[in-house]
Amino acid sequence: MAKSLFEEKLNSGKFIVTTEVGPQKGTDTSEMVHQINLLKDKVDAINITDHQSSVMRFPSLGGCLLVAELCGEPILQMTTRDRNRLALQADLLFAYSRGIKNVLCLTGDSIEVGDHKEAKSVFDLDSVQLIRMIRTMESGKDIAGGCLKGNVEFCIGATAHPSADFIEPQLIKFDKKVESGAQFIQTQGIFDLDALSRFMQYAHQFNVKILAGIILLASDRMATYMNNNVPGITVPPNIIEELACVEKDKGLKKGIEIAVRLIKTIKEENLCHGVHIMAVGREKLVPEILEEAGIMT
Amino acid sequence: MTKNPSYDHTIIPPCQAECPLHMDIREYVDLIAQGRVMEALQIIREGNPFPSICAYVCTHPCEDACRRGQVDNPIAIRALKKFAVKFGGDKMIRLEAETTHDEKVAIVGSGPAGLAAAYYLRKLGYPVSIFEAHSELGGMLRVGIPEYRLPREVLDIEVQRLIQMGAEIRTNSPVTSLNLLFDMKYKAIFVTVGAHQGLRLGIEGEESAGVVDGATFLREVNLGLKPPVGNRVGIVGGGNVAIDAARTSLRLGSREVKILYRRSREEMPADPNEIEQAIEEGVEILFLMAPIKIQSVNGQLDITCIRMEQEEPDASGRRRPAPVPGSEFHITLDDLITAIGQAPQVPKDFRLRIGRGSTIRVDPLTLTTNQKGIFAGGDAVTGPASVIQALATGKLAASRIDDYLRHRYPAISKEKRASMGDLLPRTIEMIRKFNRYEPPIRPSQERVKEFMPVELVYDWEGAVNEAKRCLHCGIGAEILSRDNCAACLTCLRICPYLAPFLDDRGEIQIAEDQCIACGICVTECPANAIAFRKPQEQRRVDEELEHVIESAAKSKSKPLIIGFCCQYGLYGTGALAGLWRETKAGIWIVPVLCIAKVESRHIVNAFKAGAEGVFIAGCDQQQCPRENTAFWTLQRMERSKKMLAQIGIEPERVQAFNLHASDKNLAEALDRFTQKIGELCLVSAFKKEMKK
Amino acid sequence: MIVAEQKSMEEIYRICSPYEKILILGCGTCVTVCDAGGEKEVSIIHSVLDAAQARTGDKPHIFSEYTVKRQCDIEFLEALKDKAGEIDAILSLGCGIGVQSLAEVFPDIPILPGVNTAFMGASREWGVWDERCVACGDCRLVDTGGICPITRCAKGILNGPCAGAKGGKCEANKEMDCAWVLIYQHLVHLGHLERMRQYYPPRNFHTILRPRRLIIKTEINPGGK
Missing domain, CATH: 3.40.50.2300 (Response regulator)
Structure with missing residues (x-):
């Protein structure tokens, strides 16, 4: 029996679409609720980010609970940056108990890039160790060997970076994630489909579903800013040029066009198992993108 | 962690070691580089009885030893000395000596050895008489060396000074018997009769009219006898006498002067400069040629010559010339001067033991002869040698005679040897290259007309720039306090010349023979473990700063601006000289020997003493003879500025001038700086008022 | 140092x-x-x-x-x-x-x-020092080509690089090299890439229980019993 609805979909062989919602800073969840409602039936699962870019926000766990309450399928993003192994295990226990059964294991961005630069970064575990820890918990024990009351079962995801400039060490880490029990991979933003193809040639040997990360760009300025300031994202020059060529207020339109093109190609050429759309604050545009890309769930 | 300030680990530099008088050349060259020419002259006079003579005719073995020669060319030490003698006012110096002993000493011969012995004996307090056969003192200085090389005025001044010192002069007094002198109550005699007898070629026809030996020829010219010379003169030989005779002949009106030398130019013992100048003046030198027969034909000389070839070097490495059979040829001359060497001619009645080449045999350490109370030295003992060697012998004779008269066992001083190795190729590569700057010489067409000196004296700029090239051998950095040394390797990492190294045991050492005393490591060592081998170098900046602060405090000038200024080169004497006069405007100069020696502490201490502004002015990186000095100075300056800013002293109050060669007009830049300081003072005074 | x-x-x-x-x-x-x-x-x-x-x-x-x-x-x-x-x-x-x-x-x-x-570090040239060791008490340099990921990776992670490096430089400090890129390159050079492929379990922070005391002396009983 599948651990979660999402796992079931992963195994169904259909083209998977996930997207993500970033919680707000503060307790007013109305915007998040609006976005979840808008997306929950259009995608296979919704990631809730975990202090994305190391900026303090409403917790991922809280966002996931909202998704569950609104009858969506949540993916709990969990970084090792802010919590040690005790806190991580405790949160996982709580998540499972409240029906959140998909988790994306991340190391997390550096504290340095966020808004609490003076904070202590934890990194008690890394993403590979986090995956293993969850698999250990599924065996009924915490990682100190103590017995757990009740079941724990997660559909575990991780990330990969197919367009990294030093790809080989990334592939080693990818191996470890899969060996440790990752069932799906949501990649970093992909713009270069050749890089994705090369990565897939390698990844096909593993029993893991690969969802290509699609970032919605709104302008060339945004792309340049991301290149300089957002870890793990590299927008290639040809995409920046493409964005720069259009009129000032047409940037977003162009961005949507690019995203749609990427998704279409990936799906039509069957490059990988699905896509993960990161709209970076423009979540309301995701349905439009999906529609244009011809994806209906 | 204190250091004993009285150490001195100075190493004798090669120049000093090779100088027969062991003069402190490094010191006086450095003083000239600072423009302190009178002090330079003082150092020179301390080491040399007749510096003005050496300034003209010294064969400068120091320059041959100079390690700068391994980089580009040696320092022009003799020419610098001439500059110091002229600009230091040597002419005006008067000397006196007191007689403190009764024992009279007779000196037979008044060449450089005799004169030097007289000088030092007078200084030791002995009554001295100089016996000279000719009418004037000087020996070879007078009768051998042509006037264009040593103006007679120079010699006369030195002789005059000796008379001032109380030496008794007896000219036209050939000594025939030494016993006679003892009868005259002289207690000791120094025989220094020179080597005036020209050696013979030993070929057929040598007695012909028109053939004369070089020593005789020069003597006649120098004594004003105006020997007749024809248009075509040949000189046989390759030494300085041959060159002197050739150039003298030109000056007497000969049209064609040829030197015949049996070896090649490389073997020619004459000073290369002299050879060069002779050729410029039109002297023709025929190498690998020797006369074998002289015939007098109708008042002309028909010389049969033969070509020579060099054999393979023998065991001693010298290539002997050998005649090429059948290569004879003829040349026609009016006169032939033989200059193949001279020997002493010691009167038989002196009853001195004579050795090889008719020289007097002495114990080289004590200069004693086979007779009690009689000492001998100079060319009469060694055969023809240099003036500087003769002076050294005279000095030695004086102290040996003193030992003898005071009944002391002679104190044999250890020869001063340099213990410095050669510069390594990697060191040489890093040393900035500055070609030797020669003093100007008069054009050859002009100089052959008369006996005026050929070489002129440096101007101020030339001398200072030339002196700046000195590598300061032997006064560089050393790790003075092993205990302090934290083995941080700062010195190893920052030395531009790679002088510091780790030895086999992993201890840091500074190779004394690769260090050129730039001072960067001394200033940067965080443990204060490195010092200059010469302690004055170390203390100088602190002392000068203290002195300035004291003087400024007395004058109560406001606002006080302190400038650390390099004293080398024209900075010392030129651009900044103007600033010295500006002290009234509140600018006080701390002279430093290269700004690389200014530490952050010095800059801060100036503010501590109440300065409103501090500047550093030094040669720009192109002019400074040492590498990276501006870089390190600016590093320290930025460091000080940062710390000062943290205690509320505006960084604008510290500035550097000319380190990057950008401040072309120093005076203008300095004006702007003082104006800025004035404004800052006003602002801070205003702020203070507001606070109240 | x-x-x-x-x-x-x-x-x-x-x-x-x-x-x-x-x-x-x-x-x-x-x-x-x-x-x-x-x-x-x-x-x-x-x-x-x-x-x-x-x-x-x-x-x-x-x-x-x-x-x-x-x-x-x-x-x-x-x-x-x-x-x-x-x-x-x-x-x-x-x-x-x-x-x-x-x-x-x-x-x-x-x-x-x-x-x-x-920090504890070394001087790379005059006036520049780099951190090299955090005294974790559990040295694993043997597996990482002599390059310490705990010190030189901003996140101190043990199983390979994060996705943040660009051009081989760290996401947290663009002046510094990504330790994991260096480790990878050095292990390739040494022919020991298998060491990077191993899984490294979570660190044992028990070894650095603070304040630490290191004792090498042994209690000796003079009575000999």
Whole structure:
């Protein structure tokens, strides 16, 4: 029996679409609720980010609970940056108990890039160790060997970076994630489909579903800013040029066009198992993108 | 962690070691580089009885030893000395000596050895008489060396000074018997009769009219006898006498002067400069040629010559010339001067033991002869040698005679040897290259007309720039306090010349023979473990700063601006000289020997003493003879500025001038700086008022 | 080598201001090497403090200076006992260890830290120091090609790089190389890439339970039983 609805979909062989919602800073969840409602039936699962870019926000766990309450399928993003192994295990226990059964294991961005630069970064575990820890918990024990009351079962995801400039060490880490029990991979933003193809040639040997990360760009300025300031994202020059060529207020339109093109190609050429759309604050545009890309769930 | 300030680990530099008088050349060259020419002259006079003579005719073995020669060319030490003698006012110096002993000493011969012995004996307090056969003192200085090389005025001044010192002069007094002198109550005699007898070629026809030996020829010219010379003169030989005779002949009106030398130019013992100048003046030198027969034909000389070839070097490495059979040829001359060497001619009645080449045999350490109370030295003992060697012998004779008269066992001083190795190729590569700057010489067409000196004296700029090239051998950095040394390797990492190294045991050492005393490591060592081998170098900046602060405090000038200024080169004497006069405007100069020696502490201490502004002015990186000095100075300056800013002293109050060669007009830049300081003072005074 | 950085003169002057007679105490070992607190720095700080005082016209402080071989070993501090009576405070330019040793030896004298102890590291060239070890107590350099990911990776992670590096530089500090790129390259060079493929379990922080004490001496029972 599948651990979660999402796992079931992963195994169904259909083209998977996930997207993500970033919680707000503060307790007013109305915007998040609006976005979840808008997306929950259009995608296979919704990631809730975990202090994305190391900026303090409403917790991922809280966002996931909202998704569950609104009858969506949540993916709990969990970084090792802010919590040690005790806190991580405790949160996982709580998540499972409240029906959140998909988790994306991340190391997390550096504290340095966020808004609490003076904070202590934890990194008690890394993403590979986090995956293993969850698999250990599924065996009924915490990682100190103590017995757990009740079941724990997660559909575990991780990330990969197919367009990294030093790809080989990334592939080693990818191996470890899969060996440790990752069932799906949501990649970093992909713009270069050749890089994705090369990565897939390698990844096909593993029993893991690969969802290509699609970032919605709104302008060339945004792309340049991301290149300089957002870890793990590299927008290639040809995409920046493409964005720069259009009129000032047409940037977003162009961005949507690019995203749609990427998704279409990936799906039509069957490059990988699905896509993960990161709209970076423009979540309301995701349905439009999906529609244009011809994806209906 | 204190250091004993009285150490001195100075190493004798090669120049000093090779100088027969062991003069402190490094010191006086450095003083000239600072423009302190009178002090330079003082150092020179301390080491040399007749510096003005050496300034003209010294064969400068120091320059041959100079390690700068391994980089580009040696320092022009003799020419610098001439500059110091002229600009230091040597002419005006008067000397006196007191007689403190009764024992009279007779000196037979008044060449450089005799004169030097007289000088030092007078200084030791002995009554001295100089016996000279000719009418004037000087020996070879007078009768051998042509006037264009040593103006007679120079010699006369030195002789005059000796008379001032109380030496008794007896000219036209050939000594025939030494016993006679003892009868005259002289207690000791120094025989220094020179080597005036020209050696013979030993070929057929040598007695012909028109053939004369070089020593005789020069003597006649120098004594004003105006020997007749024809248009075509040949000189046989390759030494300085041959060159002197050739150039003298030109000056007497000969049209064609040829030197015949049996070896090649490389073997020619004459000073290369002299050879060069002779050729410029039109002297023709025929190498690998020797006369074998002289015939007098109708008042002309028909010389049969033969070509020579060099054999393979023998065991001693010298290539002997050998005649090429059948290569004879003829040349026609009016006169032939033989200059193949001279020997002493010691009167038989002196009853001195004579050795090889008719020289007097002495114990080289004590200069004693086979007779009690009689000492001998100079060319009469060694055969023809240099003036500087003769002076050294005279000095030695004086102290040996003193030992003898005071009944002391002679104190044999250890020869001063340099213990410095050669510069390594990697060191040489890093040393900035500055070609030797020669003093100007008069054009050859002009100089052959008369006996005026050929070489002129440096101007101020030339001398200072030339002196700046000195590598300061032997006064560089050393790790003075092993205990302090934290083995941080700062010195190893920052030395531009790679002088510091780790030895086999992993201890840091500074190779004394690769260090050129730039001072960067001394200033940067965080443990204060490195010092200059010469302690004055170390203390100088602190002392000068203290002195300035004291003087400024007395004058109560406001606002006080302190400038650390390099004293080398024209900075010392030129651009900044103007600033010295500006002290009234509140600018006080701390002279430093290269700004690389200014530490952050010095800059801060100036503010501590109440300065409103501090500047550093030094040669720009192109002019400074040492590498990276501006870089390190600016590093320290930025460091000080940062710390000062943290205690509320505006960084604008510290500035550097000319380190990057950008401040072309120093005076203008300095004006702007003082104006800025004035404004800052006003602002801070205003702020203070507001606070109240 | 311990690497430290001088505090700003503003802070030093401020922490000194309550005291009249202050000894500026250098340390002749690590902080000398990193130009933070050796004999030379002592004299510079002395001069700056004097200058600050001369300018502000504050109530007079009397600064004196001294440098010991190592502040961390109390035997070296014995030499200061004579001076202790004449001083109100010690401005220590030693590392945090030196400051604490001083506090232990001179319980009656306030010890003022003049430097910020930064890290354990090495000098790559004059005036530049890099951190190299965090004293984790569980060295794994054998598996990482002699390059410590705990120190040199901003996240200290053990199973390979994060996705943040660009052009081989760290996402947290673009001046620094990504440790995992270096490790990968070096292990390839050594032919030991299998070491990077191993899974590394979570670190055992029990080995660095603070405060740590290291004991190599063995309890010996003189009775022999």
